[in-house]
Amino acid sequence: MIDHCEECLQNTCMPSISIRNVPQATRDALAVKAGRAGQSLQEYLLARLVEIGDRVEVAEVIAEMEAIASAWEGSVTSEQILDAVHEGRREADEKWDRL
Numbered sequence: 663m664i665d666h667c668e669e670c671l672q673n674t675c676m677p678s679i680s681i682r683n684v685p686q687a688t689r690d691a692l693a694v695k696a697g698r699a700g701q702s703l704q705e706y707l708l709a710r711l712v713e714i715g716d717r718v719e720v721a722e723v724i725a726e727m728e729a730i731a732s733a734w735e736g737s738v739t740s741e742q743i744l745d746a747v748h749e750g751r752r753e754a755d756e757k758w759d760r761l
Contacts, residue, residue, distance in 0.1 A: 679711070689703075692706065
């Protein structure tokens, strides 16, 4: 059995980030934005950091696309692309017809 409260467990599992040398004007502006959002400064900044962390960067998308492209053994013709688009549309139409 664990003798720690839930809050203690959360704090031991979740890392913390400290940011030094934040200009007072920046801190104040962020506090105003947090207040407008109905959040504490801590809640507001955490939400913004999560958004930044979840954001997919263009370079990541390009790298993934290049990896997919390199997996193809030959070039894809425009006819194959159009066939795939038409097939996808047919499947979508059939799905909607069943609803």
